[in-house]
Amino acid sequence: MNTPIRVAGTLLALIAGSALAQTTAITGATVHTVGPAGTLENATIIIDGGRITNVGTNISIPAGATRIDASGKIITPGLFSPLGQIGLSEVGAVAGTNDSTQRGEDFAASFDVADAFNPRSIVVAISRIDGVTRAGLTPRASGPDELGNFSHVLSGLGTVVHLGDNPEHVVRHGAVVVANFGEAGSGVAGGSRAAAVQVLRAALDDALDYQRNKEAYDRGDWREYSVSRTDLNALQSVLDRSAAMLFNVNRASDISVVIQLAEEFNIRAIVAGGSEAWMVADRLAAASVPVILDGINNLPGNFDLVNARLDSASILVNAGVTVAFGASAQTHNARLLTQSAGISVANGLTWAQALEAITLAPARIYGVDGFLGSLETGKEADLVVWSADPLELTSYPDQVYIRGDPVSMQSRQTLLRDRYLQTESERPPAFRH
Amino acid sequence: MSKLISPIIPLAALLLLSACEPGADGNDMAPYASRYQPLASQPTILKGATVLTGTGERLENADVVMRGGKIVAVGPDLDAGDMAVVDASGMWITPGVIDAHSHLGAYPSPGVDAHSDGNEATDPNTAQVWVEHSVWPQDPGFVAALEGGVTSLQILPGSANLFGGRGVTLKNVPGRNVMEMKFPDAPYGLKMACGENPKRVYGSQRRSPATRMGNVAGYRSAWIEAADYRMKRDNAASGKGEPPKRDLRLETLAGVLDGEILVHNHCYRADEMSVMFEIADEFDYKITAFHHGVEAYKIADLLREHDTCAAIWADWYGFKMEAFDGIRENAALLDRADTCTVMHSDSDMGIQRLHQESAKVMGAAAKVGIDIPPERAIRWISSNAAKALGIADVVGTLEAGKMADVTVWDGSPFSVYTKTQKVYIDGALVYDRNNPSGNPVTDFTLGTSAQHGGAQ
Incomplete structure (x- = not known):
């Protein structure tokens, strides 16, 4: 097994310097656009100013463009991780490195994790070299701290970021407000999932009332509300449908309540978790409520998940529900999106549907599909170059582009790997770097 | 090993007893012994598959013959x-998958508090507990694992304690109780744990261990006590002095010093694993396997020299400080060094796809020029795992005379699109994807719409 080490660097060498070029043309690959053009063989993608300016076969390459030969490669849109805490959590069990939850009365809907995002987190590089170019950062519900404070049923604003080097990482601030139903909601609302619904209903009622009586409230001439002024303001985006409400919810009966609330308050709802969503697939489709599904979880971890099954995605998609893959506990391994997608293919999804569920579908769910999620003219140039089927677990990206720029394919893990790939040296490993 | 008056039930006696048919009164077996009986099987030939034997060989268009619960022949x-x-034809056949690290039954689904039976976190040394006494056979995870091709698995206590208790190896067959699942004659394991967990659990109670040095003092003190107990026991056996009073905790530790109980040591960091080797040397016992070992790749040579397996994940990292240096190439670097490499799950999800976990490593390895073909990788979840559990002489490869624990896949097990088609345990068809009505369904799953086994 002492195979000589060959670091695959051909593509890296080819792209050297391209970051500075105005225009880049990537040629020769099989391109899965996940757009209306479908899959294109021997296609060319033109990138200019961070955007795709053309994609297709037999298209002309502008003079002076940097050409990258990707013959024999496969290109997909960048992967979009819709849930988790990339850049908000460095080490799971080290409290000081975790910023995705807060407790107490001060914030509910308005708790804003965007301010805590660390683009230099090791998890950012580890995720993006495996193809994850965009991520939804979602605050989490939490049990009591040492003072007995719980987090609110509403755990805060979710924000979309890109994982590239451009310092303006926020793509869509406050795209969702996260709510916790079912067992998690019960845990923070006082011991019943019904209480979680009541807490939410009260907050939305208050936000509606505040909308109509803002001046009186600001004068101090109005009644008390169940949440703070900053929370009431945050909820306006949900009421005016510019933001969606993302519900962490699994049990079918709880999902039915979500559908009902969405209708009642005319808000956009997203189901996250959704282990039993398949049981109400038709209702979700009729109400246009999308599902962010944990594509692997098929066991009854708790009683909300008793009917979890591996072919959920296929049942939902076939019923017309928009499905993305993601798991709130998958921060460090958000890169496993491809595994969820691959497993869903083994359980009924088509390959194209599965790729869409980790690219365009999450973009659509977050309302950013106008400029993300597929390889189409005008969209931001997030793309991944693969040597083999991206859904196979033996496949790894050769190169990842975010907003048109090739990212460094190095991470803390590749540095450790390279240090210990060597075995023979006179001095200890610390001298190998 | 003659210890007829030993407080430990001699292993040889266990072997003899467990091989017996239960008597009419059912009382002629040692307490807690395996009461596993293979399901009825018929002689079967699986024809024309790609066969990964688990010995490192790959055979094309080969047949596997099973008779009387054993592999009879493998070849074209x-x-x-x-x-x-x-x-x-078109299928791939491998040895039944073996998971060296599971908590199924002890931390079953649903994971409610009432089911939390894996950590006796009341003292840093609970070598007296046996995890088999926590195993709930109705855990739906067993059937889900069966669908993932798993035919044997070791259930371990958790890692709250320096000494967590005895582990048990099971056949992945439905039983009414754990005795009906116990792998016949498999040695017991002793779960030990390094690092953050014990020092956190007890340090937070203002008890020792509160530090890693406290951990090590705890191990050493316990081994001193166990060596003393063992000496008195052995002296008494040869007529010198009174035997010590029976002590469940010390019986287990003495069993390790006797070489009869295998040490399975939860340990993440390379430096800590190295210290554990020193302790094993000081007290003259063997560490059969380190579990989790996210930094095992840093000391692949030490592991090989000690003939110690590394049972690890493919890609877990970052969930705690001692897992900060996890890399996907861990298994690849160990395997390259000819260290006994085992892909384990520690998870009711991971156990369903140990083949996929292995695939992740194969791909990561290929990226840096390490070629790990399927016939080599399959060893991580078959023969190497069997070695770690001390059952490699009877299971883990497709060789004549071995137990006919066999998984049939509809493609390479290392493709994400592949699913198991049939799973045989001791020659009996226990799972058949195309015949759900013949598959096991746990009591808990009855009436749900989950699709484990035959449930619809």
Whole structure:
């Protein structure tokens, strides 16, 4: 097994310097656009100013463009991780490195994790070299701290970021407000999932009332509300449908309540978790409520998940529900999106549907599909170059582009790997770097 | 090993007893012994598959013959004779998957507090507990694992304690109780744990251990006590002095010093694993396997020299400080060094796809020029795992005379699109994807719409 080490660097060498070029043309690959053009063989993608300016076969390459030969490669849109805490959590069990939850009365809907995002987190590089170019950062519900404070049923604003080097990482601030139903909601609302619904209903009622009586409230001439002024303001985006409400919810009966609330308050709802969503697939489709599904979880971890099954995605998609893959506990391994997608293919999804569920579908769910999620003219140039089927677990990206720029394919893990790939040296490993 | 008056039930006696048919009164077996009985099987030939034998070999268009619960022959163009013929063309056949690290039954689904039976976190040394006494056979995770091709698994206590208690190896068959699942004659394991967990659990109670040095003092003190107990026991056996009073905790530790109980040591960091080797040397016991070992790749040579397996994940990292240096190439670097490499799950999800976990490593390895073909990788979840559990002489490869624990896949097990088709345990068809009505369904799953086994 002492195979000589060959670091695959051909593509890296080819792209050297391209970051500075105005225009880049990537040629020769099989391109899965996940757009209306479908899959294109021997296609060319033109990138200019961070955007795709053309994609297709037999298209002309502008003079002076940097050409990258990707013959024999496969290109997909960048992967979009819709849930988790990339850049908000460095080490799971080290409290000081975790910023995705807060407790107490001060914030509910308005708790804003965007301010805590660390683009230099090791998890950012580890995720993006495996193809994850965009991520939804979602605050989490939490049990009591040492003072007995719980987090609110509403755990805060979710924000979309890109994982590239451009310092303006926020793509869509406050795209969702996260709510916790079912067992998690019960845990923070006082011991019943019904209480979680009541807490939410009260907050939305208050936000509606505040909308109509803002001046009186600001004068101090109005009644008390169940949440703070900053929370009431945050909820306006949900009421005016510019933001969606993302519900962490699994049990079918709880999902039915979500559908009902969405209708009642005319808000956009997203189901996250959704282990039993398949049981109400038709209702979700009729109400246009999308599902962010944990594509692997098929066991009854708790009683909300008793009917979890591996072919959920296929049942939902076939019923017309928009499905993305993601798991709130998958921060460090958000890169496993491809595994969820691959497993869903083994359980009924088509390959194209599965790729869409980790690219365009999450973009659509977050309302950013106008400029993300597929390889189409005008969209931001997030793309991944693969040597083999991206859904196979033996496949790894050769190169990842975010907003048109090739990212460094190095991470803390590749540095450790390279240090210990060597075995023979006179001095200890610390001298190998 | 003659310890007839030993407080430990001699292993040889266990072996003899467990091989017996239960008597009419059912009382002629040692307490807690395996009462596993293979399901009825018929002689069967699986024809024309790609066969990964688990010995490092790959055979194309080969047959596997099973009779009387054993593998009879593996190779091309075998004579079917008078037996059931299964057309396995286009299929891949591997040894049944073995998971060296599971908590199924002890931390079952649903994971409610009432089911939390894996950590006796009341003292840093609970070598007296046996995890088999926590195993709930109705855990739906067993059937889900069966669908993932798993035919044997070791259940371990958790890692709250320096000494967590005895582990048990099971056949992945439905039983009414754990005795009906116990792998016949498999040695017991002793779960030990390094690092953050014990020092956090007890340090937070203002008890020792509160530090890593406290951990090590705890191990050493316990081994001193166990060595003393063992000496008194052995002296008494040869007529010198009184035997010590029976002590469940010390019986288990003495069993390790006797070489009868295998040490399975939860340990993440390379420096800590190295210290554990020193302790093993000081007290003259063997560490059969380190579990989790996210930094094992840093000391692949030490592991090989000690003949210690590394049972690890493919890609877990970052969930705690001692897992900060996890890399996907861990298994690849260990395997390259000819260290006994085992892909384990520690998870009711991971156990369903240990083959996929292995695939992740194969791909990561290929990226840096380390070629790990399927016939080599399959060893991580078959023969190497069997070695770690001390059952490699009877299971873990497709060789004549071994138990007919066999998984049939509809493609390479290392493709994400591949699913198991049939799973045989001791020659009996226990799972058949195309015949759900013949598959096991746990009591808990009855009436749900989950699709484990035959439930619809």
